[in-house]
Amino acid sequence: MFARFAEMQQCVSKIQDYVLNGRRASSCYPSRAEAPYVIVSCQKQVSETVFIEDRRPVLLCEGKLCLRVLQDLFNMQVLEMQHGSLWVVLVPDADGFVPLTFEPKEELTVRNGKRKLPRSPGDGDTPS
DSSP: OHHHHHHHHHHHHHHHHHHHHSSOOGGGSOOGGGOOEEEEEEEEESSSSOEEEEEEEEEOBTTBOBHHHHHHHHTOSSEEEEETTEEEEOOOOTTSBOSSOOOTTOEEEEEESSOSSOOOTTSSOOOO
């Protein structure tokens, strides 16, 4: 009976931490061996016809990506993510996450949303 009471106290403590801090206790995090991450490829345009790609694994937080981490990682204020044939500008939710969920090991492509070079016709963007 004492073991069940200790287990119940631990659960109550986790609930209190979540209610007070808005996050789960660190003991609820996945192990390092099961770390959920996505591969983010960033296309960087160095000239009108030349692109380089920087690929980085980025940890997910309950299936979400922190937008600030991506901005800092690729040194870009505004990021667009490829979504089918479109490029969508990424915005943060109230907690700073991209308001989408991602699957572990998913591959994403992003690029600078404030490109200096003119856009070429047919690059998948819709006209404004």
